[in-house]
Amino acid sequence: MSKVRLTIDGIAREVEAGQDLLSASLGLGVEVPHFCWHAALGSVGACRLCAVRIHDGPDDDEGRIEMACMTPVAEGQRVELADPEAAEMRARVIEWLMVNHPHDCAVCEEGGACHLQDMTVATGHHRRRFRFEKRTHRNQDLGPLLTHEMNRCIACYRCTRFYRGYAGGRDLDVFGAHDRAYFGRYEDGPLESPFAGNLAEVCPTGVFNDKGWSExxxxxxxxxxxxxxxxxxxxxxxxxxxxxxxxxxxxxxxxxxxxxxxxxxxxxxxxxxxxxxxxxxxxxxxxxxxxxxxxxxxxxxxxxxxxxxxxxxxxxxxxxxxxxxxxxxxxxxxxxGEAEARAVGRMAGWLAKGRGASLKQMEAADAVLVLGEDLTGTAPRAALALRQTARGAADALAAEKGVPAWLDNAARVAGEGRRPPVALVTPMTDALDDVATWALRRPPEEVAAFGQAVAAALRGEAAEEAAREVAEALKAAERPLVIAGFGTGRGDAVEAAGAVAEALGEHARLALFPPEANSLGLALAGAEGLxxxxxxxxxxxxxxxxxxxxxxxxxxxxxxxxxxxxxxxxxxxxxxxxxxxxxxxxxxxxxxxxxxxxxxxxxxxxxxxxxxxxxxxxxxxxxxxxxxxxxxxxxxxxxxxxxxxxxxxxxxxxxxxxxxxxxxxxxxxxxxxxxxxxxxGRTAQDLAGRVPxxxxxxxxxxxxxxxxxxxxxxxxxxxxxxxxxxPGWHSASAAPFLTDGPDGPMAGDDPGVSVLPGFTAPAPLAEHAPRGAGLAPLPLHEPFSGDELGRRAQRLAQRCPAPVIALHPDDAAEIGLADGQRVAVDGGEAVPLTLDPAVPKGHVAATAGRLLPRGGGHRAIVEAAE
Amino acid sequence: MRGVVQSLAAVGRKLLTRKYTAGYPEVKPELPARYRARIVLTRDPDGQERCVACNLCAVACPVDCIDVVKAETEDGRWYPETFRINFARCIFCGYCEEACPTQAIQLTPDFETADYERSSLVYDKDDLLIAGEGKQAGYTYWAVAGKAIAGKDKGEAQGEAPPTDLRDLCP
Missing domain, CATH: 3.40.50.740 (Rossmann fold)
Structure with missing residues (x-):
């Protein structure tokens, strides 16, 4: 990256070229007020708060007022944040944003950690001069996780940009015209996206907040x-x-x-x-x-x-x-089970070869193959990273046309909706299907075979048509990525993912997702299965x-x-x-x-x-x-x-x-x-009748x-x-001051140390067909349901859909079970049966953990419950 | 030199004034209404608690002697579940009163709060809440806040327009 030299308020600075002036300033610790800009969402220039005076060079005496977020940094630029006219403009922007803002801070959860409050205090606005009425809105019930108080909205569009543009949600949007812009759902109801909780942090004021915190x-x-x-x-x-x-x-x-x-x-x-x-x-x-x-x-x-x-x-x-x-x-x-312990050990082995991809590296991939893993269910944050991968091709096309990725709306238009090749090979319909080029459905035991076929195609051997297409896309990519896990209860997808990465060459990366927070640690401690x-x-x-x-x-x-x-x-x-x-x-x-x-x-x-x-x-x-x-x-x-x-x-x-x-x-x-x-409250807290x-x-x-x-x-x-x-920045909007670049590593480097180097993996477990009578298990992973502890969190439990046992209609007919009948797997908890032709034949799909243990290697018996 | 003489004269003049002995505690001093002593929590004109548990008094308190825990009624009204002041620590600076956006917390001229037992100087909400409006008559925070509560729907606060009709296309 080349550097450019500019002056901000008379101080000579050197910053990376190609960024916007706002990101560059925040990275230097220069406190430019802003609202609609968000480090992960880029610039849209909607709020007009980051106004600064910019002089093009030493000869430009007059300069002009511009929005820092919409202006690229340039050599020789002179930037004046403290310019009286720019400061006056920012104060007026705050004043008009506050025209309709309710007198709510005392009864608003955001108060004290509110970006709007911080910016208002910073610009000195404290008295409403506007003598006319405030517009008001009715609120919606957005489910058990988030509050909604639309009166407080300042229409920065951060929520919809995050929810729709970044997280791929469909059910939150902006309605109405004029100054009645309304951010909500078409009708009351819980927000569907498993990332909706971020709205509490993304919203710079108190429209969306954490309901449990409020309680x-x-x-x-x-x-x-x-x-x-x-x-x-x-x-x-x-x-x-x-x-x-x-x-x-x-x-x-x-x-x-x-x-x-x-x-x-x-x-x-x-x-x-x-x-x-x-x-x-x-x-x-x-x-x-x-x-x-x-x-x-x-x-x-x-x-x-x-x-x-x-x-x-x-x-x-x-x-x-x-x-x-x-x-x-x-x-x-x-x-x-041994199948899981061995699979996770194998993951550690593959990752120890130095191919492991962090989420950040996943976002940078330009072709992706997902083998069997329902990422949204097993590792939701990784699914969100994969959605960003899907924007990479559009950003690259925009960059060819000279539109930088941070210029969010323009980059979306210039990117023409171009998508990088993403192949999802999963047993069931996947929440990421909307970003997939190929949404391929394979029963769990055939997923690895497909991966091996892709590897074979990469090596120039014969393979099925779909595998050849995927192989070509991966081969053409500069930063290909293969993703696998243990979500289907089988370890063979990990081996297949490794084989594809090896066939691709040194540049290919692997993102492997073991089931739990310390699965890999347990495997590195050398624990064998139960x-x-x-x-x-x-x-x-x-x-x-x-x-x-x-x-x-x-x-x-x-x-x-x-x-x-x-x-x-x-x-x-x-x-x-x-x-x-x-x-x-x-x-x-x-x-x-x-x-x-x-x-x-x-x-x-x-x-x-x-x-x-x-x-x-x-x-x-x-x-x-x-x-x-x-x-x-x-x-x-x-x-x-x-x-x-x-x-x-x-x-x-x-x-x-x-x-x-x-x-x-x-x-x-x-x-x-x-x-x-x-x-x-230090000297009064928790003191019924005693003095601390x-x-x-x-x-x-x-x-x-x-x-x-x-x-x-x-x-x-x-x-x-x-x-x-x-100081003065009490919300999550303070994060960019502590990072190198808006999305870069933490200043002083990101925490964490790799414990993989030198690890030798156990031999892979020979996969054998599950023994005994019954159906092959297919665990379903729910983004709103964690392990046996996380499921107990009350609000999350309220948001979580009821557990499911699903069969292919043909299998149900064979066993003699009807839709809606109460059934149990292996004598466990009974729930109404769902018939779904999307379930691969010969399988029983059921909520992982609660109804079906996630490890494979056995067959499950579905029976009518008493 | 001149200053010294002036000072001596100023002090010397006091020798000629009449002696004054306050008859306290038999005679109570007449203190101005804005005297800063024992703290009370007042009520709205309609008799409802004024405090909305915003915690601004607690954070303004230089000796951290106020502890407030927020709770919310069914209809969305915030109120303090706990409101506790440790008068063993309070310095009667009045910052809490200045910080209060609802005029709930007020200092009164009652300064006779001394006690032999430190723990009895910890006042809870029951000890602090009074029946009236105190020094600020007529003010109701909820009448100017944008949050809807029972008896005050959206758009019914002072200076508020009725809730918008999202399907209206008129400018």
Whole structure:
């Protein structure tokens, strides 16, 4: 990239050529007021707030007022933000935007974190001179997740640009004419897009807001924010968890340049708030509450019989490593079927070859092949990234015509709707079909064959027509991308994806999505499938099973789980909430959920990331509980000591310690403060009848303080940032000040360390046809439904469609089942049967986890329920 | 030198004035209405709570002695579920009153709040809420806010036009 030199308010600056002046200024930390511009949505020049005076060169004395967002940076430009005429114009723009804005700040959730409020204060407007009436609107009921208060709208169009243009939603639009422009749905009803929650952050004022936050409300300045990692899928989006009074009240996007950027999905945003539901607070023996000493004695007795450890793809690396230490490496297994454990191990192997694509790299791809994965269901944020890929070709065509991509509307017109080749090979109708060039339907067991056919075609061998077309498109691309996962319950698509990438050459990238937040971490710890644990128990090599934070029923063949419970004398389960596994366990030990303890998770690209405790004084972390059960206490008192032990036990995962500074890390101002400077009520909070004394609780596991004392915002290293911390900019619109370029990496680099280098993958598992009677299972993944914990988040559950069991009409007729009849899979939960000709014959499609365990390798029996 | 003499004269003149002894506590001082002491929460002219739990008083408070927790009625009215002031910390600066957009929180001339027990200086909403409008008669925040509540639909606030008809194509 070439550089251009310009002056802003008399200071000589050098910036990347080809950007707009607004992005360049914000990147330099120059605070140009703006509304409609959004770092991820580009410039449309709708609000006229970013007016600045621009002189073309040293000889241009007069210059002219222009919109910074619509002006490309140019050599020799002189920009005056402080020019009185430009400042006056910005003040008048604010004044007219405020003409109809209601007198609502006191009763508006956005107040205190409102971009409109920030800009109004910045321009000095404080009194409405306009003496005529304010126009008003009626609101809509937009479902359980978002509020709607249309009076507050300033018609910046950010919502529709995000919802329709960026996220591919269809049911939010602008209606009406003149100054009556109305942003909403055609009629009341929940917003359909699984990314609608982002509107709460995209909207620069209080039209759309998080309904759950409003219910348990605290102003932004009153909440302590903690950097956390989403546990609802394998993408590992970065979050801010905002807490007050011991309750996580809101989850928001935390910018990460390579992963989530400015947006997260609704499953992450609202599913994380499951923490208050079905909590396990007390140890239990045989169904009855027990005290800590009795429990410890009972556990010691059970462990003495020899124990297998069953690790979890949703628990932290630390918890899995502690369990591995407790039972021994040879008796440590994964709480998922061997097919899944092996497939994820293979993914790690493919990714370790350096082909892995981050979401950011996915967006840059110019030809895509998706093998079997319903991305919108299994890793929603990755589906959003793929939608951006689909805009790449249009932007490239626009660039040929000299229209830069940031000039959003113009680039869309100049791009002529051109699409890059995207091939979706999935068993069922896919939410991404609208961006696909080829939406190919194949039964799960034929997906890999199609991938291998594409690989064969690339090698110049004979292949079917469709595969040849896809192969040609991939071959012609500069940055081809192959996507696969374990969504269909089969691991062969991963091998096929790898084969296609190898056939394409060095430049091809792979995006592989394991099922859960730490699936890859568990695989890197070398855990084999649940079958091994059952065999050890059945052969008497162990008498006890210790299950750490995993509901086996969700993940493995029910017959296998039955065998485990039958073979184990004692089952010890650790979890944060009641699950179908803890309900049957003999000894239950409560452990921290994601909001109560720090932990490290490995995401789909092999990036280890640290999540921190958002509330103090919660239940102990899983690894602490496990350390307490060991006959000889291992001396892990802090997370740092635990990570040292982990690095010794599992050298592959040693870099996990580098994901964030240790607890002893100090800045000139001390620790990093979770709470903002202006946190209120410290000397009155939670004091019915008592006066607070003493010091704030300490965090042994992080250099983060549970108070406002310490460094804030950009002063903190990226992995510990608790806010964007730009004075005067309290909304998510402050993020561009902390990034290199509007969509670039975080200043100081994006957090996370790869733990893949040097990993040798296990051999692929020979895929065999599922045995026994019944139908082949086809798990359906729902973007609004997370794992057994995330599903409990109340508002997300209200938004989530009812679970489904679907059969092809011919199969249903053969079994003798009718549409709407109540049926169950393998004796599980009964729901009305759906007949759908889109279900491949010989398969039963059912909601993953809840009705059908997601691992393959077995057949499922569908029966009429009583 | 001149200044010193002037100062001495000013002090010296006080020697000639009549002595004044306040008879407190038997005789209560007459304080102006705007004197800043014990804090109360007032009500709208229609008797409803004025406070909308916006938290501006809490954030304006330099000693962080106000804690407000927002709740919402069925019809959309915000109100404080908790409103607590720790008078052991309060410095009676009056910033809360200045910050209040609804005129709910007001300081009164009642300064006799001393107590032997610190915990009894923590006042909750029941202790703070009074029956009347206090110093600001006639003001109702909800009459100027754009949010609809029971008895005040969209377009019925002061200076508001009726809700728009989206199907109208007229300019």
């Amino acid at each position: 348990h409300y605290a102003r932004k300045w009153d909440m302590a924010a903690t950097p956390a990692i989403c546990t609802q899928c394998s993408v590992g989006c970065n979050l801010f968890a905002a807490e007050r009074g011991g309750r996580v009240r809101r989850v928001q996007n935390r910018y990460h340049g390579a992963i989530n950027g400015h947006f997260i999905c609704d499953r992450g945003r609202f599913g994380a708030l499951h923490v208050a539901e079905a909590r396990l607070d007390h140890p239990r023996i045989g169904g009855a509450p027990a005290d800590a000493e009795t429990t410890r004695a009972a556990v010691q007795e059970a462990l003495a019989k020899g124990a297998v450890g069953i690790g979890s793809p949703r628990a932290s690396l630390e918890t899995n490593a502690a369990l591995r230490r407790l039972v021994g490496a040879e008796r440590f297994f994964a709480g998922v 079958e091994g644990a059952v065999a050890a128990l059945e052969h008497g090599r162990a008498g006890t099973a210790v299950i750490a934070e995993v509901d086996l029923v969700e993940r493995a063949d029910p017959r296998l789980v039955e065998r485990l419970f039958a073979a184990a004398e004692t089952v010890i389960a650790l979890d944060s909430a009641e699950t179908r596994t803890t309900a049957r366990a003999d000894i239950v030990l409560p452990v921290a959920d994601w909001s109560e303890a720090a932990g490290t998770l490995v995401n789909h690209e092999g990036r280890a990331q640290r999540s921190f405790a958002a509330v103090s004084g919660g239940r102990p972390a899983g690894w602490r509980v496990l350390a307490g059960l060991m006959a000889v206490r291992p001396g892990w008192d802090t997370l740092d000591a635990m990570l040292d032990a982990l690095a010794r036990d599992l050298p592959q995962l040693a870099p996990a310690k580098e994901t964030a500074p240790g607890a002893a890390f100090r800045l000139p101002l001390g620790q990093v403060a979770r709470a903002p400077w202006r946190m209120s 004394e003493g010091t704030p609780p300490a965090d042994d596991d992080a250099a983060l303080a549970f108070s406002m004392e310490g460094a804030q915002g950009a002063d903190a290293p990226p992995a510990l940032r608790t806010s964007y911390g730009v």
